[in-house]
Each structure stands twice: as C-alpha cells, then as structure tokens.
Amino acid sequence: QVQLQQWGAGLLKPSETLSLTCAVYGGSFSGYYWSWIRQPPGKGLEWIGEINHSGSTNYNPSLKSRVTISVDTSKNQFSLKLSSVTAADTAVYYCARGGYPSRFRELRNAYQQFDYWGQGTLVTVSS
C-alpha cells in the first residue's frame, strides 16, 4: 500500500519561499516519477513539476523560474521550493505519484496520470 505524507509551513508572507516535503511509504520509490500539484481555493488543479529518483526534473513552464524540486532517496522523500511567493500562490499543495513506472513512461515519451496523492497542505500567503 503506497502512502504519501506531506508537511510544511502553512502561512507565508509575500516574497518568502514556500517549502514542502513529501515522504513515500510502501511501494517502489526509485521506480516512479513524483510530482507536486496545487489547487487554489475553489479552483482547479495545476501541475507544478516532477522529479525521479536520479534527480531528473520537469517543470510547468509558467512556474519554472521560481520552482525547485529535489529528492532524498535515502529517506524516500522529495521536496518543493517555490520562491518569491505572492497571494496568487495561496493554494492547497499536493504531492502525487506518476501512474506509470519510470521506464514505461520514458519509453512512451509522454507524461502520466497520478494514482496516489498526499493529503494536501494549505499554504496561505498573506502580509
């Protein structure tokens, strides 16, 4: 049974850096891509970016300049940093697993669906 548990600061001031971590329990950590996705209150979902166990990343072009996703394979964890936050970054942030094994996804030359999700963390940006 795969479980994702996430944590991080829930209240930030404008211009600060958002920092969240997601721990993966069960299943294979090295065999998949791991993503961050966010959802502003009452709105839809936005993919932020992803990482695999070797540290290879892909980011949403609209956020790329402010996003860093990193991995700690010794702890089966991955993390998100989003710099220079504004009120527009207020959202529930989710970590999630890519639904295809990495090798299969790379052979397909496409991205993937998300089959396991963390519980979500509400991050509010307010002065």
Next chain:
Amino acid sequence: EIVMTQSPATLSVSPGERATLSCRASQSVSSNLAWYQQKPGQAPRLLIYGASTRATGIPARFSGSGSGTEFTLTISSLQSEDFAVYYCQQYNNWPSFGGGTKVEIK
C-alpha cells in the same frame, strides 16, 4: 500549453440516472487522458487513465471514451457517493487539467 475545457460546469442529475461529462483538448492528446473525482476536503482520486482504462478498484459504472481532442466520462447509474467534482487531465505534454464539472443532486 494544452488547454483542457470541460462541460458542463455543473450537471444536475437524480440518483440512478446516467451522467455524461465532456472534456475537450485544444490539440490532440492521443489517448493520454485521465479522469479524477474530488470530494470536498479530499485529494483527487484517479478514476480512468488511457482515456478508457479504469484504475484499480473503480466500479464498472464509470467508463471513459474518446481520443484525440474529444473525451467523455460516463457514470451509468449515479450513486449517492458519486456526487462530486470531476476533472480531466491530459498527459501527452506536460500535464494540464480541465476546470472541472460539478455533479450535483437534482
């Protein structure tokens, strides 16, 4: 960016009836399309991937169809637990989601 458009925004359906939700992509995504269900205060739950393959544990009343730019999620006989918001997501390019369809009780 591939823009995903869902319709209708809200669908009012009586329990036991069929619900049909639509999703359109701004360019072809082949069959790289997933559907999710989200209830208030919960993370999304994967229902369908590959446009028509049900995820593990998803009841047979959920079915997906389509390819290219036009996709449909059908719930054959709505149960009380199916009233929720549904999102489509393409993954032919970097992932993007539709704006959602809220299925409410009529």
